[in-house]
Amino acid sequence: MDKITPKTSFGQWFSPINLQLFEEQVKMMKLDYYTKKLTTESFLKLLLFAQLQEVESLHALGDCLFDDQLQKGIDLDSISISQLSRRLNGMNPDLFQRLFLDLVSQIHVKTHYTNLVMPLKIIDSSTLPLNLTNHKWANFRKTKAGVKLHLRLVFMEKGISYPEKAVMTTAKEHDRGQLEIMVDDKECMYVFDRGYLDYERFDRMTDDGYFFLSRLRKNAVIREVYNFKLPENTSVLLDQMVLIGTTQNRAENYFRLLKVLDSKGNELHLITNRFDLGADEISEMYKSRWAIELFFKWIKQHLSIKKFYGQSEWAIQNQVFIALIVFCLHVLVQIETRSKRKTLQISRYLRVALWKPAHIWLRKIEGKAIP
Structure with a gap:
């Protein structure tokens, strides 16, 4: 079913996506019933491509399909903007959330998370502004609208940090109300502001x-x-x-x-x-909060949630969970290659080598010479 093979850089990057889980969810949610062209799998790959390339709108995304390599990669040669919009606004975000959580589980395994004595988890939120005219359901001030991403980030040594849990609310929601939802593990240390x-x-x-x-x-x-x-x-x-x-x-x-x-x-x-800890240990733990600040900065600057594609609550959530999936896929590459390169650099190399053989991209990440 999967048209992308690990022979391409995009295919290698995409390969951790659990297609069995994906297909089960698509079938259960009846997402591809009566669908002739824009299957859920093609839609997922197109949205991931849009995040990678920071495509600014659905119109621009439709124009990207003039590329023969993209058409072959996602098994789609063209699509109308109205079809893309209907899919994005009408699809339950539970699907992308499940894929995100599955990737988190894979990161847990590869980082030997369960063997850590006391994992450090950072809790914070970030408000994503919206246009009040188009998003009245998200109003929180007289002239403003917005949603809030409540996030729990696992802070690891060697520069690896990754989102573990995400909850989307309107910007009106106070942070304190989400604390009990974010705190559910007694075998870790929570850090928050x-x-x-x-x-x-x-x-x-x-x-x-x-x-x-x-x-x-x-x-x-x-x-x-x-x-x-x-x-x-x-x-x-x-x-x-x-x-x-x-x-x-x-x-x-x-x-x-x-x-x-x-x-x-x-x-x-x-x-x-x-x-039970030394004063300097406690102080260093609090300094780890910078990791979640960097994550929010990265996600706002380098993923295309600077401008949302849809107006419905589901459309906003879908785009945010796609962004989290992109980040987790970058982290998995970072772990697999044991690279010291930051996720931003990995993403840049991927954009350049998107349809080139995967070994070219991987060797570049690993710092090896390309034959």
Whole structure:
């Protein structure tokens, strides 16, 4: 069924997609009933191509089909813009979400995630602006509309970080409301920023056995219980056991407060329920938050969600999950080739070598000479 073979760079990059799972979902959701031309598989490949090449609109995507190699690669020679639009707006995003989660499972296996003593998971969100005129269902201010991508990112050593869980809501949704959905594993350490500050939830997480590290507002009411001795040559300014909150709104558990300086010399107040780690270890853990900031920056700059193709809620979600699939496919290449190159560089090489033999692209990623 698959017209793309691993002989092309695109085919090699696409190969981790679980086509058996894909076909089962397509059949169950009856997505190809009465479809004569634009099959769901061709549509998936066309959307992946659009993300890779940062195609700015469906009209531009239709024009791309003048390319003979693209036609052969996705088994489609032409398609009307209206058909593309109907597919994008009417397709349930559960399909692409399932493919994304399957790729995450593959990354878990290849990174030996299950063998890690205490994985680091970063939680954050990013608002993606929309045009209010065309997306009234997503309004959150008088003159603005938007959706919010709530994300959990696994932070690994050797420069590998990847999205593990994603939830799409309208921009009105507060970050705190998604924290319980994102926290579901007691064998890891969660890192998140002040947007998730909630003393009651901190108590529940601690009582339920979840570990977290967050940032505390500088004007937060605290009561010092114990001062820990700082090691020599540390960048940490203060390490205390504290109670947080006022008499009316106070957390019941004891927490650990650290004061550290960021790269710009600003003082940060960190709060955690971990007392078994060194102060410098805790400080380094919080610095890992930069990974999710870089991820949001990458996804906005280099994938074509700068301008959405459709207007419906499903269309927006479909495009975001396609973007997450693209990123995961890049990460799998990074792991397989054991390359030190960043995902951005891998993507650039792929765009240039899209229909060339796969070994040319792979050798370039690995830094080997091309015969």
